Amino acid sequence: MLFDVWAPQAEERVTLHLPGAAVATYGMERDPDRDGWWTVRAEAADGSRYGFSLDGGPVRPDPRSRRQPDGPDGLSAVVDHDAFAWRDGWAGRPLTGAVLYELHIGTYTREGTFDAASKRLGHLVELGVTHVQLMPVCPFPGTHGWGYEGVSLWAVHEPYGGPDGLKRFVDAAHAVGLGVVLDVVHNHLGPSGNHLPLFGPYFTETHHTPWGAAVNLDAPGSDEVRAYLSESARSWLRDYRLDGLRLDAVHALADTRALHFLEELSAGVDALAAELGRPLFLIAESDLADPRTTTAREAGGLGLHAQWNDDFHHALHTALTGESQGYYADFARAPLEALAKTLTRAFFHDGTYSSFRGRIHGRPLDRTATSAHRFLGYAQTHDQVGNRALGDRLSASLSPGLLACAAAVVLTSPFTPMLFMGEEWGARTPWQFFTDHTDPALAEAVRSGRRREFAAHGWAADDIPDPQDPRTRDRSCLDWSEPDREPHARLLAWHRELIALRRTHPDLSDPDLASVRAAHAANGAGRWIAYRRGDIRVAVNLSDAPATIGLGRNGRSRVLAAWEPVEAPGADGVLVLPPESCVVLGS
Known part of the structure; x- marks a missing residue:
């Protein structure tokens, strides 16, 4: 097979090491057609260990590397993607x-593996997510972590089940009708096990991010770095048959070139979708509140298919909790007004001042x-x-209502909805920050840095969970006995009912943002919001007192779903909604 590596940092030679093979070392030759590349052919099979x-x-x-059997610092292993027996169809x-469900393999089950998560896919099918x-x-x-300090952007974490484990999970999900989206991190790599700078200019001091030197997207050598990232993305979609990718913190991808990396990536993914004959999509995490992120390339945008909408989250969170610290401050001044604005205009910050x-x-x-649909809510x-x-979680401080x-x-909402695992039953387990760094100095730096960060906001150091303590991860695992008891069972049934309504009532999946109409309680006159989606009306009362809401002369509707018993509006269109309750009305 052909082994090749981009290593422009090598001055004289690059050697392929194949321990355990009949010939253990091979001198590599410079590729005359690709600057900085070295190649050699050697006998190897699926699973063969190697390094450079x-x-x-x-x-x-x-x-x-397609596989790191012994962790980020170990030897790589050959992966034969054609050897996996996929189901057809x-x-x-x-x-x-769509309705998305964000899931962390390491805490979705106590076992923390792809195979264990596969056994819980039936729950998601019954829930109704797509x-x-x-x-x-x-x-x-280590074994446990969030995954945002990953390296080897073509490989799969071995404790989860490695490449074949991910393929089995995707195959099982597809077999029950679920698409699979993967969160990928292009804006930085973890501080441990990152060997890329030894091979080439993967990072540049031209730009800096919160994680240090930026990924090199526009400095000398950036052509190959961009290809490295975009080919990795296409590999996930092609070799693992994923349906989409979520791109972490794209605002941290510093790129001054005329053709932005994200535009180039979206074009490549659209071309792959046409080649494979199935839909593929990219979802950005961006805090820029810039519609050009999802605007079509032909119209001067980056062409990404969707983006997370944190403005909607922040407005909803402040309306629910009353919190006003940090970035919630802008929304907390008038949370219902902010929520109404995001429901009708997507962004709260659309050229407005951010304190x-x-x-x-x-x-x-x-x-x-x-x-x-291009915004996730x-x-x-x-x-x-x-x-x-x-x-x-919200369940730690909010009532079931x-x-x-x-x-x-x-x-x-008019957006593509997304739930975080366990949210559907009001899980009481926290989801805390945890790591498993094997470098003692790095482990202590993460631990002390976390405590310093929150001490600045008034938290006592002893109150902050130790990320390196295995109990922090254990506390974060879902408790699968909860959905069978109250109040969790009722909340789960409510989520199923709402998702079913979204599927059976076209007005709830109408992507026309301009057609959404919203009204809310005036300052000091309650905490309710009501909005219209075609012939569907939704009313929500966040107060601990009943709310009287005038829906207008056309507000007479039947109750499609209600958290608490409620009478449909009469001829006058007036709805009396119980405390901490909500209703969906239809004609």
Whole structure:
């Protein structure tokens, strides 16, 4: 087979090491057609260990390794993707009309493996979601972690089950009709096990990010770095038959070239979709509030298919909790007004002043030309739960009624809804920040840095969970006995009912953002919001007192779903909604 590696840093020689093979070392030749590339042919089979040595130095893993059996610092292993026996018949599942479910393999089950997660797919089918969104699965130090400190962007974390484990999971999901989306991290690599700088200019000091030197997308040598990232993305979609990718923090991808990397990537994914004959999509995480992220390339945008909408989350969170610290401050001044704005215009910051940033932020979008499906709406995510000091979910502080209200807003919004694992039953288990660094100095740096960060916000150091303590991960595992008891069972049934409504009532999946109409309680006159989606009306009362809501002369409707018993509006269109309750009305 052909072994090749981009190693422009090598001055004199690159050596392929194949321990255990009949011939253990091979001198590699410069590729005359590709600058900086070295190649050699050698006998190897699926599972064969190998690595590269530059100029007689230590043997390092392949930057494009498909498998790291012994972790990020170990030798790479050959993977024969053609050897896996896939089921036939998966035609793909598009993002339009989807309901996503964000899932972390390491805590979705106590076992923390792909195979264990596969056994719980029936729960997701009964729930009614259409796609599972996996948090990152690239190799990282130790056994347990969030995955955002991964390296080897073509490989799969071995403790989860390695490459074949991921394939079995995807195959099982497809067999029951679920699409699979993978979270990939292009904006930085973990500090441990990152050997890329030894091979080539994968990073540049031209730009900096919160993680240090930026990934090199526009400095000398960036052509190959961009190809490395884009080919990795296409490999996930092609070799693992994934349906889409979620791109972490794309605002941290510094690129001054005329053709932005994300535009190039979206074009490549669209071409692959045409080649494979099934829909593929890219979802961006971006805090820029810039509609150009999802605007078509032909119209001057980057062409990504969707993006997370944190503005919607922040507005909903402040309306539910009253929190006002940090970036919630901008939304907390008038949370219901902020929520109404995001429901009808997607972005809250659309050229408005952000006190959190100390400047004007965002850009307005054209509601008549932008499909609401391109924005993901959610009440909880791994970020919004796990980056809290205690990793506490909304269920730690909100009543079941308010959790039901949150579900109603998310699942009847004009956006593509997403749930965070366990949210559907109001899981009481926290989801905390945990790591398993094998380097003691790095482990202590993460531990002390976490405590310093939250001490600045008034938390006592002893209150902050130790990321390196195995009990922190254990506390974060879902408790699968909860869905069978109250109040969890009722919340689960409510989520199923709302998702079913979304599937059976076209107005709830209408992507026309401009057609959404919203009203809310005036300041001091209650805490309710009501909005219209075609012939569907949704009313939510976040107060601990009943709310009287005038829906107008056309407000007479029948009750399609209600958290608490409620009478449909009479001829006058007036609805009396019980405390901490919500209702979906239809004609």
